[in-house]
Amino acid sequence: MYRNAKNVGYYMIGDGALAQLQDILAPRREAMPDSPAVFFLDHCFENSSLREQLPIQEWDMVVFVDTTEEPTTDSVDGYTADVKAFLRGRTPCALLAFGGGSTLDTCKCVGNLLTNPGVAADYQGWELVKHPAPYKVAVPTLSGTGSETSRTGIICNEAKNLKLGMNSDYTMFDQVLLDPRLTATVPRNQYFYTGIDTFMHCFESLDGAYRNTVVDALSEKAIDLCKRVFLDDDMMSDHNRELLMIASFMGGMAAGFVGVVHPLSAGLSMVLHMHHGIANCYALSVLEDIYPGPYKIFREMMERQKIDLPAGICKNLTDAQYDALYEASIVHEKPLINKLGPKYREILTRENVIDRFKRM
Numbered sequence: 435m436y437r438n439a440k441n442v443g444y445y446m447i448g449d450g451a452l453a454q455l456q457d458i459l460a461p462r463r464e465a466m467p468d469s470p471a472v473f474f475l476d477h478c479f480e481n482s483s484l485r486e487q488l489p490i491q492e493w494d495m496v497v498f499v500d501t502t503e504e505p506t507t508d509s510v511d512g513y514t515a516d517v518k519a520f521l522r523g524r525t526p527c528a529l530l531a532f533g534g535g536s537t538l539d540t541c542k543c544v545g546n547l548l549t550n551p552g553v554a555a556d557y558q559g560w561e562l563v564k565h566p567a568p569y570k571v572a573v574p575t576l577s578g579t580g581s582e583t584s585r586t587g588i589i590c591n592e593a594k595n596l597k598l599g600m601n602s603d604y605t606m607f608d609q610v611l612l613d614p615r616l617t618a619t620v621p622r623n624q625y626f627y628t629g630i631d632t633f634m635h636c637f638e639s640l641d642g643a644y645r646n647t648v649v650d651a652l653s654e655k656a657i658d659l660c661k662r663v664f665l666d667d668d669m670m671s672d673h674n675r676e677l678l679m680i681a682s683f684m685g686g687m688a689a690g691f692v693g694v695v696h697p698l699s700a701g702l703s704m705v706l707h708m709h710h711g712i713a714n715c716y717a718l719s720v721l722e723d724i725y726p727g728p729y730k731i732f733r734e735m736m737e738r739q740k741i742d743l744p745a746g747i748c749k750n751l752t753d754a755q756y757d758a759l760y761e762a763s764i765v766h767e768k769p770l771i772n773k774l775g776p777k778y779r780e781i782l783t784r785e786n787v788i789d790r791f792k793r794m
């Protein structure tokens with residue numbers, strides 16, 4: 435069976451593009467004059483000038499998304515309840531997200547829950563969302579997760595020790611606006627850890643068994659862009675920030691076919707509440723035998739950008755925590771089979787996986 439693949443509806447790329455957001459929103463406002471827009475902003479923008487640059491009307495809702503921790507089923511349910519209480523049955527003319535993957539994914543998941551009954555946990559998996567979400571706009575202020583173009587909204591389910599997204603065409607944004615000016619003030623380490631996520635998605639995809647030519651082409655180009663950015667002297671120059679935004683955009687379209695890095699990374703996020711980007715870096719740091727080529731390039735990039743990865747993060751954990759790390763990693767059957775085949779548990783035994791965590 436061939437998959438009928440969906441992409442984001444529209445995208446705009448360019449320095450200062452944010453000024454055109456009002457024009458993008460105008461037809462929505464006109465078509466739905468009694469419907470407010472809901473703006474999701476990373477909480478880091480609570481006291482920033484970004485808010486003044488946005489076309490927020492007094493009847494709109496602004497939600498600050500706490501990204502201290504990655505989105506959880508509970509946090510998504512909480513934001514959904516707030517938005518529903520504000521909307522009182524009205525359909526929003528648009529949901530807009532400004533931030534990194536956590537904020538974008540929160541917006542995507544809340545969007546699905548506005549038009550589908552139940553709670554976030556009901557939709558972790560593939561093709562479980564039955565009704566289209568309201569119109570959504572993504573404005574990334576951090577590059578790398580590819581959330582702006584991916585068909586998933588990743589959430590951690592604490593009760594199930596499971597990090598899994600709402601994989602659905604309805605999860606995708608209808609409009610993406612990429613303005614590299616928005617990433618100028620990101621802290622260097624965060625810029626690297628998050629940006630490198632797209633490199634990870636793409637080599638995991640190219641190194642896997644589930645392939646298709648379009649995804650390969652996007653992945654190859656995104657990897658090429660990541661190398662140009664992270665092996666350059668200044669990864670945060672104006673030009674490189676634009677390149678990384680485009681790499682992230684492509685990486686998101688290629689996502690969904692990951693390998694061993696993302697499962698181990700999910701274990702770290704679930705058990706140690708580590709953010710996705712840095713968790714990926716720790717995961718790849720102990721996968722030199724499985725991904726020797728990408729591992730070498732990754733080390734070169736870290737060295738060139740003077741990024742450090744403090745060692746010993748999994749030292750002195752309890753046996754129960756090591757077990758939880760193993761369980762939260764090994765559960766990701768699809769990506770592990772993609773790289774290691776159906777007998778992946780023979781390679782990634784409990785001892786093997788726990789030993790890798792101990793080396794981080």
Ligand SMILES: [Fe+2]
Pocket residue numbers: 579631635696710
């Ligand atoms: Fe990722």
